[in-house]
Amino acid sequence: MHEVTRLFQTHGLVILFLAVWLENMGVPLPSFPFLLGAGLLAHSGHSSLLSAVLTAAAAALIADTVWYYLGRAVGRRILAWICFISLNPESCVNKTESAFLRHGLRSLLVAKYVPGLNTIAPPLCGLLHVPIARFLFYDFAGCIFWATPFIVAGFLFSKQLEALVGYLERFGNFALLVIALLVVAFIGYKLHERRKFYRHLRSVRIKPEELHQRMQSGEPVTVVDLRSPLAYSTDRFSIPGSVRISPEELERRASELPIGSELVLYCT
Amino acid sequence: MARRLMDSGVLHVRPLLGGLDAWIEGGFPVEEKLVEIP
Numbered sequence: 317m318h319e320v321t322r323l324f325q326t327h328g329l330v331i332l333f334l335a336v337w338l339e340n341m342g343v344p345l346p347s348f349p350f351l352l353g354a355g356l357l358a359h360s361g362h363s364s365l366l367s368a369v370l371t372a373a374a375a376a377l378i379a380d381t382v383w384y385y386l387g388r389a390v391g392r393r394i395l396a397w398i399c400f401i402s403l404n405p406e407s408c409v410n411k412t413e414s415a416f417l418r419h420g421l422r423s424l425l426v427a428k429y430v431p432g433l434n435t436i437a438p439p440l441c442g443l444l445h446v447p448i449a450r451f452l453f454y455d456f457a458g459c460i461f462w463a464t465p466f467i468v469a470g471f472l473f474s475k476q477l478e479a480l481v482g483y484l485e486r487f488g489n490f491a492l493l494v495i496a497l498l499v500v501a502f503i504g505y506k507l508h509e510r511r512k513f514y515r516h517l518r519s520v521r522i523k524p525e526e527l528h529q530r531m532q533s534g535e536p537v538t539v540v541d542l543r544s545p546l547a548y549s550t551d552r553f554s555i556p557g558s559v560r561i562s563p564e565e566l567e568r569r570a571s572e573l574p575i576g577s578e579l580v581l582y583c584t
Numbered sequence: 585m586a587r588r589l590m591d592s593g594v595l596h597v598r599p600l601l602g603g604l605d606a607w608i609e610g611g612f613p614v615e616e617k618l619v620e621i622p
Contacts, residue, residue: 522599525610543604551604553616556614
């Protein structure tokens with residue numbers, strides 16, 4: 317544990333940069349302890365508040381720019397891929413996409429605080445061919461708004477954090493092991509939940525052939541198009557007889573649906 | 585979405601495997617206009 321604190325004291329900004337960059341690239345590594353640590357470093361004179369904020373913001377901006385260009389190059393498939401690797405597949409593309417379309421580029425200012433939106437917003441900007449200069453401007457401001465409160469909190473609560481680090485140091489490597497185990501347990505739990513969710517989806521989803529057959533034989537099936545306005549505007553084809561409704565509206569009006577009716581939902 | 589609907593009591597909710605892309609790739613019919621829910 318001593319070695320870890322010493323390493324952070326000597327290479328704090330490099331470690332901060334890597335942690336923030338990895339998290340923003342999609343690695344399930346929480347960077348907020350590193351941001352708090354950077355505030356603590358600034359308080360102890362190992363770096364300055366400004367350099368800590370700029371380092372974190374630059375790391376996040378670089379990762380977001382990679383996602384921006386991936387969105388631009390790969391198109392909508394990148395969003396499906398992000399949803400697939402996400403630890404929270406339920407906070408999936410449609411809802412975050414709608415939020416982004418409602419608030420435009422301003423949503424980049426708060427995107428880092430909103431689960432789902434933080435991952436989807438940069439590739440969505442690329443997909444929508446937002447000019448790179450405008451993207452960089454709003455995204456950098458968003459990165460600053462995100463990193464600053466954590467780093468300042470680390471700076472302001474440095475006494476308490478130092479006490480906590482000192483307390484953990486008394487347990488030596490055992491404390492490090494416990495922290496590592498907690499992180500692994502958290503990721504393991506999320507992966508298990510995700511596997512369960514996908515297993516459930518696999519068991520209930522309907523194949524296109526089956527749906528077509530049922531529609532042909534006149535069985536009562538309500539087909540719902542849940543595509544976002546963006547996806548709909550780029551591809552106006554739909555399944556014959558399907559109704560278009562937003563996920564929020566469908567959820568709100570779920571109680572109006574006849575009991576026993578079967579719904580088939582589709583996106584792109 | 586499917587899961588949340590099931591949680592709110594709509595029992596028979598089934599996502600379409602592969603979405604619209606799979607439907608089109610399978611050669612099934614499509615239409616250009618949709619019925620909009622008011």
